[in-house]
Amino acid sequence: MHFAKSKLFNRAAFKQALGDTDTLPIAPFKAAIKRALTVLQDHQLQGASSSDLVNHFTWMIDQLVVMIWEHHRTRLPNKVTAELVAVGGYGRGELHPHSDVDLLILLAKDQYDDAGECVEAFLRFLWDIGLDIGHSVRSVKDCVKEARADVTIMTNLLEARHLAGDASLFETLDQKIRAPRMWSPDKFYQAKKAEQDVRHAQYQDTAYSLEPNLKESPGGLRDLQTILWIYNRRYGVRSFRDMADQQLIDKDEYRILIRARNILWRMRCGLHLITQRHEDRLLFDTQRKLAEEFGYQDSPTHLAVEQLMKRYYRTAKQVIYLNEVLLASYRVTHNKRLSLAVGKNLDKNFVLKNKMIEQRNSNVFEREPSAMIKLFNLMQEHKITVIHPDTIRAIRANLSQINNQFRNDPETKALFLDLFKHDGIGLTNALARMNAYGLLGAYIPSFGAIVGQMQHDLFHVYTVDGHTLKVIENLTRLRKYPDEFPMASQLLADLYRPERLFLGALFHDIAKGRGGDHSVLGESDAYEFCIEHGLSEYDAKLVGWLVLKHLMMSHFSQRRDISDPDVIKEFADIVGDIEHLDNLYLLTLADIRGTSPKVWNAWKGQLLLELYNATRKALRQGVAKPHNVREHVEDDKRAALELISQQLGPRHFSEDSVQQFWSTLPGDYFVRNEPYYIAWHATSLLTGSAIEIPLVTTRYSERLEANMFFVFAPETNKLLTQVTGAFDSMELNIIEARLQLSSNGFALYTFNATVPDLDSGRDPEYARFLEKRLRTLMLDHDDTKFQPRQRSSRALKHFPIQPRVNFLFNSQSYTTMEVVAQDQPGLLHKVARVLRNHNMILLSARIATFGERAEDIFYIRHGDHAPVVDDAILKTLQQQICDALLEGSTTKKSA
Helix, strand or coil, rough: CCHHHHHCHHHHHHHHCCCCCCCCCCCCHHHHHHHHHHHHHHHHHHCCHHHEEEEEHHHHHHHHHHHHHHHHHHCCCCCCCEHHHHHHHHHCCCCCCCCEEEEEEEEECHHHHHHHHHHHHHHHHHHHCCCCCEEEEHHHHHHHHHHCCHHHHHHHHHHEEEEEECHHHHHHHHHHHCCCCCCCCCHHHHHHHHHHHHHHHHHHCCCCCCCCEEECCCHHHHHHHHHHHHHHHHCCCCHHHHHHHHHCCHHHHHHHHHHHHHHHHHHHHHHCCCCCCCEECHHHHHHHHHHHEEECCCCCCCCCHHHHHHHHHHHHHHHHHHHHHHHHHHHHHHCHHHHHCCCCCCCCEEEECCCCEEEEECCCHHCCCCCCHHHHHHHCCCCCCCHHHHHHHHHCCCHCCCCHCCCCCCHHHHHHHHHCCCCCCCHHHHHHHHCCHHHHHCCCCHHCCCCCCCCCCCCCCCCCCHHHHHHHHHHHHHHCCCCCHHHHHHHHHHHHCCCHHHHHHHCCCCCCCCCCCHHHHHHHHHHHHHHHHHCHHHHHHHHHHHHHCCHHHHHHHHHCCCCCCCHHHHHHHHCCCHHHHHHHCCCHHHHHHHCCCCCCCCCHHHHHHHHHHHHHHHHHHHCCCCCCCCHHHHCCCCCCCCHHHHHHCCCCCCCHHHHHHCCCCHHHHHHHHHHHHHHHHHHHHHHCCCCHHHHHEEEEECCCCCCEEEEEEECCCCCCHHHHHHHHHHHCEEEEEEEEEEECEEEEEEEEEECCCCCCCHHHHHHHHHHHHHHHHHHHHCCCCCCCCCCCCHHHHHHCCEEEEEEEEECCEEEEEEEEECCCCCCHHHHHHHHHHHEEEEEEEECCCEEEEEEEEEEEECCCCCCCCCCCHHHHEEEEEEEHHHHHCCCCCCC
16 A cells, blocks of 8 residues: 555645744644554554655654754854754664654854754754664764774664755765775674674574564564664665665566565554554564564464464565575675685586585576485585575576476485484584575475464464474484583484484474374374485384374373373383484473573483483383382482481491381371482481481472472471461572471471572582471471462563462372463472362472473372372362462453
């Protein structure tokens, strides 16, 4: 939809309405801007061209600013020559509805005092009518001086635009700014490239943040502007149209640039109009409003906001690609050293020159399409990380050749599969570049469907394709950094046919967004792909199985009681053999770490490792062989006694005292606790004093990267709520709880928790403070006065989760209770209060947080040690826990 400038502003009518008054009234100008914003909003909703919105609004502000300047410039003394110049985004003619209006008042000489009264009145009027003004007042000489010292000022002046005056000063300044000695093109390129690298690093070098900045994030408008700035400095171009006219970019690149720019412009205009301020962050609440304005509607498989963000991420991906290619092309073209270098032939089609791989002839991919895949094999073989920009352009230009004939070509299939057989670390770079250039999605159309696809929650911080590549990167990191996860690195090094694992990683989420179970759908895709690419029936089934079961190991480790031998046997039955276990463990490790930097922690890693080791042991001795609990307990007791003896020393060690203490504990205590914990509990009691009850001790665990707390106290129906209330009051985040009762009326509670200051958690003095403070709070605790910590999170408000409680009956000694709710302080304390009111015993708890979502597992039973199975009791528990959790979340009760 096109709309005329006259709909936004009628200059002649406006001037006529002002009349010939000596005093310029503020109200009409404010009203004109307000009306213009309303008109922009209406046309934005009607689908008007974003270029019209931006260009027309810039023109309209030009009319007002020049009119105001012409009125105020009469105050200038005759001896002062001044011109009005637009700089920054306003200088480019890219003014968005609430953007800053950046102005330069250019003086012929250093006459700042003489111009002061006029300038002050002019700027004050602009502020009074509601414009956000950025301004500077400089002489031509000072402009040149400042620009020479600051690349940002140089950049602003390169894109400056004359507004009012006779333009002679502006022309003089422009000539001086563009002189060869003033920031040479090469020096300017280096400065702007470094500036971009710093900016990208501030946004974690990814375009796929949950709330991206349309202007500053990688793939945002600033990346487009950087291209123009660099080419402007050398060629004097001020627009992508100019670049196309001078054949600095081809027609396809021009089309992509303009389309990407217009999409980002429209989103930015929408943000400004929705928020009624200068806002460039695509925040959760505005994402939803913007999706509605763009006409997106929820579908059975995708929310409207997910469709909007997919469009954004795909646009950002194109901007990143063009930024990379055009800046690399500029560097190669204008670096004499690079142009004179002699290349090394890699094969008949490719040469290595200046550490870049490039095609030997411009028609290589037209003549031999499979060479597009061969290129990446050569990069892996020769450890090459950079592709010549002309070769990248050639790949893009030949994507249409990737059709069914291309995909069914045996040579192409073999070349693609070889990418995954290489034992180096180049696979991540190869797949990332293939994805960036559109090659990977063209070769595997189902992968192309997940490019830019975002899941609208706080757990998945990457798009599906970005997450997939992150998982593969995590696997290759095991080769590059073996000290991070030594055992996993060794497993990968010893793995038979590791390409099966990497193919499983590539396909594990490929069916997301189709509806249905993506694991089941993805298994079919993976199996079919492997068979078509020549893998054996066994190998294809293994890859398919990895896709089907890729969530299972994290489920068992985080949501099942892996200290229970029956749970280990169940998992071992599903896995079947050590080969499947090794592959699944490595994929799970990489998958969890690739979801979000905040999702992985050492505790989850330890749970995963414990499950792996226990299952491997079960598989080695045979899953059909029953687990000998008595032998297991005796082994742990012997190991614990050795630790106790080492810690206490022979003078203080008494095996009789230890055995007497152990005789009061139930058998499952030794099953649920490894020797380290058993020894710690015993030494804490043997070195403690009866007057210290309740006893509280803490240790820092490097393995878990958390503090471990042991609480020993007489069991009462208030003890658990006292302890959890004390934890919450100190802002200690519980991640695991284990609870046992002795036969002589004492409770043994073990908690793993993170403290607000992780570094302090390692300090022994801080540990003693924690012990004393927790003990004091427990003794002083009063449920009626307990107030959970209030945590205000803007993001959480946009992801309300209705609490849900489910029960599983998979044990003869306890009931598993699953609680899903919005993450909130004091969650365990609230659950404990409900359980206490019903005389329930909490045996153990697993606290897991996924973004805004808490998914916690509780193992409970009656006070008489029987599992909870009564439907009426379960229904009451379910309702009361949901009610308690609703009080601390942003979710409102449903009607």
